[in-house]
Amino acid sequence: MIPGLVSAVTFLPALGAVALLLVPRRLDAVHRAGALAVAVLTFLVSVPLWTRFDGTRADFQFEEVAGWMPSLGVSYHVGVDGISLLLVLLTTLLTPIALASAWRAIEDRTKEFVVTILLLETGMLGVFVSLDLFLFFVFWEAMLIPMYLVIGVWGGANRIYAAVKFVLYTMVGSALMLVAILAFYYQHGAATGTYTFDVPTLARWVLPAGLGQDLMFLAFALAFAIKVPLFPFHTWLPDAHVEAPTAGSVILAGVLLKMGTYGFLRFCLPFFPDASLQFAPLVFALAVIGIVYGALVSTVQPDLKKLVAYSSVSHLGFVMLGLFTLNQQGLVGGLIQMVNHGLSTGALFLMVGMIYERRHTRLIAEFGGLWKVIPAFSALFLVVVLSSLGLPGLNGFVGEFLVLVGAFQVSGWLAAAATTGIIFAAVYLLWMYQRVVFGEITRDENRRLTDLCPREWAVLAPLLLFIVWIGVYPAAFTGKTEATIAALLAQVESKASVALAR
Amino acid sequence: MTPDITIPQITISVLLPALIVLGTGALVLLLDLVPPRDSKTHLGGVALAGILAALLATVWLWLRGGDGRAFGDMVLLDGYALFFDVVICYAAALVVMLSMDYLARTGGESAEYYMLVLFATAGMMLLASAGDLVVVFLALELMSLSLYVLAGLFKTRLTSGEASMKYFLLGAFATSFLLYGIALIYGATGSTNLDRIAASGAAKGGDPLLLIGLGFLLVGFGFKISSVPFHMWAPDVYEGAPTTITAFIATGSKAGAFAALIRVLTVALPGAQADWSALLWGVAALTMTIGNVAALAQSNLKRMLAYSSIAHVGYMLMGLVAGGAQGAGAILFYLLAYTFTTIGAFGVIALCERAGEEAVEVGGYAGLARRHPVLAATLALFLLSLIGIPPLAGFVAKFYLFGSAVRAGYIWLTVIAVLNSAVAAYYYLRVVVYMYMREPEGEGIAVTPSVAGGLALAVALAGIVLLGVAPAPFADLAQAAVAPLLR
Numbered sequence: 009m010i011p012g013l014v015s016a017v018t019f020l021p022a023l024g025a026v027a028l029l030l031v032p033r034r035l036d037a038v039h040r041a042g043a044l045a046v047a048v049l050t051f052l053v054s055v056p057l058w059t060r061f062d063g064t065r066a067d068f069q070f071e072e073v074a075g076w077m078p079s080l081g082v083s084y085h086v087g088v089d090g091i092s093l094l095l096v097l098l099t100t101l102l103t104p105i106a107l108a109s110a111w112r113a114i115e116d117r118t119k120e121f122v123v124t125i126l127l128l129e130t131g132m133l134g135v136f137v138s139l140d141l142f143l144f145f146v147f148w149e150a151m152l153i154p155m156y157l158v159i160g161v162w163g164g165a166n167r168i169y170a171a172v173k174f175v176l177y178t179m180v181g182s183a184l185m186l187v188a189i190l191a192f193y194y195q196h197g198a199a200t201g202t203y204t205f206d207v208p209t210l211a212r213w214v215l216p217a218g219l220g221q222d223l224m225f226l227a228f229a230l231a232f233a234i235k236v237p238l239f240p241f242h243t244w245l246p247d248a249h250v251e252a253p254t255a256g257s258v259i260l261a262g263v264l265l266k267m268g269t270y271g272f273l274r275f276c277l278p279f280f281p282d283a284s285l286q287f288a289p290l291v292f293a294l295a296v297i298g299i300v301y302g303a304l305v306s307t308v309q310p311d312l313k314k315l316v317a318y319s320s321v322s323h324l325g326f327v328m329l330g331l332f333t334l335n336q337q338g339l340v341g342g343l344i345q346m347v348n349h350g351l352s353t354g355a356l357f358l359m360v361g362m363i364y365e366r367r368h369t370r371l372i373a374e375f376g377g378l379w380k381v382i383p384a385f386s387a388l389f390l391v392v393v394l395s396s397l398g399l400p401g402l403n404g405f406v407g408e409f410l411v412l413v414g415a416f417q418v419s420g421w422l423a424a425a426a427t428t429g430i431i432f433a434a435v436y437l438l439w440m441y442q443r444v445v446f447g448e449i450t451r452d453e454n455r456r457l458t459d460l461c462p463r464e465w466a467v468l469a470p471l472l473l474f475i476v477w478i479g480v481y482p483a484a485f486t487g488k489t490e491a492t493i494a495a496l497l498a499q500v501e502s503k504a505s506v507a508l509a510r
Numbered sequence: 511m512t513p514d515i516t517i518p519q520i521t522i523s524v525l526l527p528a529l530i531v532l533g534t535g536a537l538v539l540l541l542d543l544v545p546p547r548d549s550k551t552h553l554g555g556v557a558l559a560g561i562l563a564a565l566l567a568t569v570w571l572w573l574r575g576g577d578g579r580a581f582g583d584m585v586l587l588d589g590y591a592l593f594f595d596v597v598i599c600y601a602a603a604l605v606v607m608l609s610m611d612y613l614a615r616t617g618g619e620s621a622e623y624y625m626l627v628l629f630a631t632a633g634m635m636l637l638a639s640a641g642d643l644v645v646v647f648l649a650l651e652l653m654s655l656s657l658y659v660l661a662g663l664f665k666t667r668l669t670s671g672e673a674s675m676k677y678f679l680l681g682a683f684a685t686s687f688l689l690y691g692i693a694l695i696y697g698a699t700g701s702t703n704l705d706r707i708a709a710s711g712a713a714k715g716g717d718p719l720l721l722i723g724l725g726f727l728l729v730g731f732g733f734k735i736s737s738v739p740f741h742m743w744a745p746d747v748y749e750g751a752p753t754t755i756t757a758f759i760a761t762g763s764k765a766g767a768f769a770a771l772i773r774v775l776t777v778a779l780p781g782a783q784a785d786w787s788a789l790l791w792g793v794a795a796l797t798m799t800i801g802n803v804a805a806l807a808q809s810n811l812k813r814m815l816a817y818s819s820i821a822h823v824g825y826m827l828m829g830l831v832a833g834g835a836q837g838a839g840a841i842l843f844y845l846l847a848y849t850f851t852t853i854g855a856f857g858v859i860a861l862c863e864r865a866g867e868e869a870v871e872v873g874g875y876a877g878l879a880r881r882h883p884v885l886a887a888t889l890a891l892f893l894l895s896l897i898g899i900p901p902l903a904g905f906v907a908k909f910y911l912f913g914s915a916v917r918a919g920y921i922w923l924t925v926i927a928v929l930n931s932a933v934a935a936y937y938y939l940r941v942v943v944y945m946y947m948r949e950p951e952g953e954g955i956a957v958t959p960s961v962a963g964g965l966a967l968a969v970a971l972a973g974i975v976l977l978g979v980a981p982a983p984f985a986d987l988a989q990a991a992v993a994p995l996l997r
Contacts, residue, residue, distance in 0.1 A: 033883075077982040079989070080913075120883075142909075146900035153899055156939070160947045168947050172939060179935045183928035186909075190916040190924070 010056060014070045014086045017054045017100065018133040021046060025126035028119065036118045040111060043122030047104035047129065054100040061093055063488040066495030068139060068208065076143075081197075081204035085139040090492030091273055091343065092136045094485065095266055098350045099136065101470060102262040103129045106255040108467045109358050113254055113365055114162055121162060125255065128154035132263050136270060141189050141205040145182070148267070152178055155256070155264065163251040170244075170251035177244040181231035188227035192279065195220070210279065214503050217282035225283030228276050235268030238291070238328055239298035242321045249317035254361030257313070261320055261357060262350035269327045269346055273339070277331070278496060281504040284332070291332045292418070296425045298325035303432030307439070312360045312370040315440055316353060319396065322429055323349045329426055330411035334500060338414020339493045340486050345407030347485065348478065352396040352404055355471045359389050362464055366457050372440060377449035382459040386445045388468055393441050395475045397433040403478035521580040524587040526571065527564040527595045528635040531602075534560025535628035542621030550619040554610040554962075557624040558603060561631065565599040568592050577994065579641065583703055586641040593991035594638030594769040597846050600973075601762040602631040604853045607966035609754045612860045615958060618663050618752060627758065630656035634766030643692040643702040643778075646770045650688070650734065653766055654681050657759055661751040673750025680733065680743045688730025694723030695778075704778040716785070724782055727774065728789065734767035737827060738797040741820045745804075748816035749870070753863060756812060757856035760819045761849040768826065768845060772838055775830065776995045783833060790831050791923060798824025798930045805937050811859055811870045814937060815852070818896060821934060822848055825927055829911050832918035835992050840910040842988035847895070847903035847977050854892040854970035858885060861963050862955045869955045872941055877950030882957050886945045888967055893938040895974045898931050903977035910985060 024046030031038050061069055071087035088096055107125055114121045131151025138144035152175060160171030189205075196213050197203035204210070215221050234241045245265075249257050277284050302322030309315040327349070330342025362385065363378075364370050379386040391402070398404035408430060416423040449455055460468075478485055522529065537560070538553050546552070571592060578587035606627060613619040633653030640646040658681060662674025696702050698720035699710035732740040748756045775786055801821030808814035826848075829841035862869035862885075869875075879886035895904035908931065915924045977984055 077985070079982065079986060117880075120879075146905070149905070150900050153894060157946065160943065168943055171947070172936065172943065175939060176932065176936060179932040180929070183932045184925065186912065187916065187921065187924050187928055190913050191921060193913075194917050 010060070010070070012072065013053070013056060014088060014137050015072055017050060017057065017096065018086065018130055018137055020050045020053060021103070021126040021133075022130035024050075025123045025130075028123055028126070031119070033119050039119045039122050040107075043126055044104055044107050046126060047100075047107050050129065051100040051104055054097055057088060057093060058097055058488075061088070061488055063090065064491055066090070066491040071139070076140075080142075081193075081202070081206070082142040083140055083204075083206060084143060085206055086137040086143070087139050088137060090489035091270070091496070093488055094343065094347050095136045095263070095270055096133060098266070098347055099129065099132050099263045101474075102258060102350060102354055105354070105358070105467055105470065106258045106262075108463065109258065109361060110253065110255040111463060113361065117161065121158075124154045124157050125259070128158070128259065132259075132267070135267050139207045141193070141207060141210065141275075143205075144207070145186065145189060149182060151264075155260065158256040158259075159248055159252045162253045162256065164253075165251075166247070167251040170247040173244045174248045177234050177241070178231075181234040181241075184227040185231035188224040191220070192224055207274070211499065215280065221280050221283045222286070225276060225280035225287065228271065228280070229287070232268040232271035232276065233294075235271070236265060236324050236328060237268070237321065238294050239301055239321065239325070240294075242298065242302075245321065246314055246317045249320070249357075250311065250313050254357060254364070257317075257357040257361070258354045261316075262354040265320060265324055266346045266350060269324065269331060269342065272328070272331055273343070273496070277334075277500050278503070281500040284500070285334070285504055288332045288334070291328055292422055295325040295328040295332070296422065296429075298322065299329070299426055299429035300432065303429050303436060307432065307436040309436075310371055310373060312372055312440070312444070313357070313364075315372075315436065316356045316360060319356075319433065319436065320349065320353055322433065323353065323396075325429065326408055326411050326426065329422075330407075330414055333411075333414035333418050334497065335414050335417055336490070336493060336497060337410045337417070339497065340489055341407050341410025341412075341414055343489055343493070344403075344478070344482065344486060345411060348395075348403045348407045351471050351474050351478075352392060355392040355468060355475070356396060358467060358471075359385070359392060362460070363457075367453060372443050374451060375444040375454060376447045376451070378445045378454065378457070380449060381454060381457045384459045388460070388472065389445065390441065391472060391475065393437045395479070397437045398430055401476075401479050403475045403482075406478060406482040521578055523571070524578040524580040524585055524639070525636075526567045527599070528632045528639075530564040530567055531560055531628050531632040531635065534563070535625045535632070538621055538624045538628065549614075550621055550624075551610050551614060553621050553624050554606055554613075557628055558606045560628060561599050561603045561606065564635075565596065565603070568595040568599065583705065584640070584642040584645045585636070586639050588639075588994040589991045590769075590773065590994050591635075591639035593842055593987065594765060595635050597765050597842075597849055598631060598634045598638070598762050601758065601765065601849050601853060602627060604857070604966045604970060605754050605758045605762070607962045607969075608757070608853070608857045608860050610962045611958070611960040612752070612754050612863065612963065615864055616664070616752070620663075623660065623663060626656040626660050630660070630758070631762065634762050634769075637766035638769035638773075640770055640773070641704055643695065643704070643707075643774070646774065647685075647689060647692060650730075650767070650770070651685065653763060654685065654734070657755070657763060660755045661747055661759070663752050663755065667750070669750035670752070671750075673747045676743055677747045677751075684730050684733030684740065687726045687733075691723045691726030691728075691730060694719055694726060698723060704774060707778040708780060716782075720779075721782065721785060724779060724786060725789075728786065731767055731771045732793070735764050735771065735823050735826075736820050737793050737823050738800045738820070741797070741801070744820055745808075745813045745816040748819075749810060749812045753812065753856055753860040756816075757853045757860070760815070760852050760856065764819070764823065765845050765849060768841060772830065772841060772992075773995060776833075776838060787831050787833060790827050791920070794824050794827035794831055795923060795926050796824070797821070797827060798927060802930045802933045802937075806933070808937070809872050811872055811875075811941065812856075813870075814872070814941075815855060818934065818937070819852060821930060822852075822896075824930070825908065825911055828915045828920070828923060828927060831920060831923065832914040834914075834918065835989060835996050836914040836917055838992040838995065839985070839989040840907075840914040842991055843977075843981070843985050844907040844911050846984065846988070847907035847974065850970045850973035850977070851892050851895040851902075851904055854967055854974065855889065855896065857963065857967050857970065858889040858892065861885065861960060861967075862957055864956070864958065872944050873951065874955050875941060875944045876948040878945040878955060881950070885957055888971060890942050890945065891971060891974065893941055895978070897935045897938050901975075901978040903974040903981075906978055906981040906985075910981075
C-alpha cells in the first residue's frame, strides 16, 4: 500500500491545472504539452493502483480518511475497490487520449481548454474514489461546470442549447438526490445515534423497507438514470454529444455516462436493496426499451456522431440490464461493459473526429470508398466498429455475453429481447461502415484525404490494445472485480432478507 | 408617592463596535470641511478604517468573552450580536472599498455618502444586539432612513430618484406595521422587552392580540428582508440605486433584519412557534419560487440579482421554519456566505460601470471572458456560488440549511427548495453563457482597473472559497453564536 496514492491520482490534474493557469496565455504549445504531460503522469501514477490491487479482497483498498466537518460527520474518505478501480483507470487512460486528440482541433483559448479538461478529470476521479456521501456529491456537482464549459465554449453551432440542457437535466436529478442523501443521513443518525456520511458505514445499516426507502431509491435513481442515460431520460445525450468537441465527446461517453451506472452500483443497490429488487422489473423494461430504441434510432441517423451517440443509449441499456439482474455474471458483465463502452465508443468518437477534421462534415452520405484512399484509418475503424457490435475476440463480446447470461437467469424472454439489440447493432454499425468505407468514391474531396498521422496512431493505439486485451483475456480484468461484486451481492441479499423478515 | 425611577447602568463597551462606526460617521462629516476638498476618496479610507476598528473591537469583545447587558436590558452583547457585527462589518468594508473609485467614476462622490453608509452600518449592528422591541424599531429606522437617502444618491438619474421614493414610501408603510405590531404585543404582554414578553403568560397561549401583533411584526420584517408578498420594491430599488448601495441593501440590511427577526421570534415568541412556523413555511416556499421564476425573465443584471436575492431569502426562511439551534445556525452561516457572494457579484457589475453608463444589460457582457478573463472568471465563480456549486460557499450554506429542514422533517419544503435551486441555475448560467460562449456585439463593456475594488473582490472571492473548502470552523462559530438565544 502506498499512502496517499488515491489522493495523488485524484488531485494531480487539478494541481497541474493551477500550475498551467500561471503560464501566460500566448504560450499555446506549453499549455498543450504541459496538460498532456500532467495527464500522462496521472495515468502512470494510477498504474500502481492496478498492479498492487489485491483482487481477492472485497473491501476498500488504498483507503485514506481525514476529518473534514466533524460536527456533521463529514470526512475526507477515499479508496478504491473492484468496482471503482476499473473506472478510475479508464478515466486516467481516456483523459490524456482526449487531450492528445484535441492537439489540432482546439485552436481557440487553448489555455482555458486544457485547464478545464484537467479540472474535469479531478472531478470525475473524485466521484469514483469518494467513500463519503458529502464528498461524492461535491465532486458530482463540481464536475458539471467544466463539462458545461467544454460543450458550451468549444462545441458546434448549437452548443449553447446543448450545454444548458445538459446542465439543467443533471441539476434537477441531483437536486432530488441531495434531499435523499440528507434524509438517509438523518434516518441513519436517528436510528443508530451516529450521524455520518461515511459510505461503508451507511451501506452496512439496514434501512427498513417501505415508502421511505422507495422514495429515496427513486431520488437517487433519477439522478443516476439521467446521467446513464436510461430511456426516457436520454434526450440530452444526442445534443450534448453532437455539439461537444471530439475530446468532450470522448470524455462524456467514456467516463461521464459511467458515473450514472456507477452510482447505481455503489449507492442504490447496497443502500436500498428492497427498493432495488422491487423496481428491478421497471429498470429491465426501460433498459430493454433503451437497447432496442437506441439501436433503431441509430440506424436511421444521417450523421456519424449522432449515430454513435444513440448507440450509447443502446449500450448503456445493456449495462443497466446487467446491474439489475443482481447475479454475479450480470454484475460483472455490466461492469466490464462500462469499460468496454468507454473504450469502443471513445474510439468511435475519436475516429469520427479525425475524419471530421479532414472533411468538416460528419454526414454519412458525404463519404464512400474511403478504403481506397485511407486504408489504415479504414482498417482501424473496422476493428473499433466490430468491437462496438460485440464480435467475439474483441472486448464488446465479453461484456454483452455476461450480461445476457445474467439476464437469462432472470428471464429467458428478457435475454431474448435484449439480444435483438445485438442484432440491430450489427445492422446500424455495419451498414454505416459499408456506406462510409466501401463502394466507389463519390466525392472528389475524398480522394485527397490523408491517412492517419503518427499522433493519431498514438491516440488510437492504447485503445486498440485494451480492445483486444479484454477480448482475448478478460480474466485479467474480471479477476479484479469478482470478489467485490460477490460481496456486494451477499450484502444486498442479506439486507433485503433481514428487512423482509421484519 | 414618589415615582420609582432607577437610573439604568450604562455600559459603553456593550455598544462599542456600533459607537465606533457612528463616531467615524461624524468624523467623516467634519473632515469634509478641511482640505483636500475636491477629492473624497480619502474619506472612504477614513470610513474603511473606522469599520476595521469596529471589527477589531468586535474581535476584542469576543475574545474577552462574557455576555453583557446595558440600558435596562435594551441592548445585549452576546456571541449572536458579535457574529452579526462581523458579517455586517465585512459587508460595509467591502461596500466602502468598492465605492471609493466607483463614486469617482460615476460622479456621485460626497462625504454624506460615507457618513450614511456608516450610520446604516451602525443601525444594522444595533439590530443584532437589540434586546427590546423599541430598540429594534429605532435601529431599523436608523438603517432604513440612511439607505433611503443613499438609494437616491444619483440626483440626476430618474431611476435613482424613483428607487429612493419607492423605498421610502413603502418602507415607511412597513415600519408603521411593525410599530403597530409592537404596540399590540405590548398590549398583550405588558412589555416590549424580549425576555419579559417570553415570560408573560400571554406569549404561551394563543392570545389573539398577540397573534395579530406577531402578524404585523412579520409584515414589517417581511418588507425589510423582501419576502413575498412584500418584495415588490426590491427590483425597482435594486435597479435604481447606485450599484454599491444595491449590494449593501441586498446584504447588510438583510443581515440586520434577519438578526432581529431571528432573535425576536426565538427569544420572545417561542410559545407561538407553531403559528409562525406554519406561516413562514408558506412564505418561504412562495418567496423562493416567485423570486426564481421572476428572475428567469430578467435581462437586466441588477433586477435579476434582486429577484435572486428574494429567492435566497426564501431559502433562509427555511432555517426559521426548521427552528432550533440547527436552523438558526444554518441561517447565520448562509448569511455569511451570501454576503460575500452577493457583494462580489454586485462588485463586478460596479467595476464595469462608468459615468452615466450602467453595465447592467446581460447582452453587454457578451465576450467578457475574452477581453477580461480574470474579471469574467471572478463573476462566474460568484454566480456558481449563488447556484450552490461545490466547492464554493453557496453550496455548503445550502447544504446546512437544507439539512436543518430535513432534520426537522420538512422534506417537501426541501424538495421545493432544491428544485428552485435547479431553476435558478438557468438564469445564473445565462450570464456565464454570455461571458464565455457569445461574441461581443458592438463595443462591449470597458472595465476600469481599480485597486480598492479589485482588493474587495479578492477578499470576497477568498471568502467564498474558504467557506466552501473549510466550512467547519465557521459553521461551529455560527452554531455557538445562536446558543445564547436558545437557553
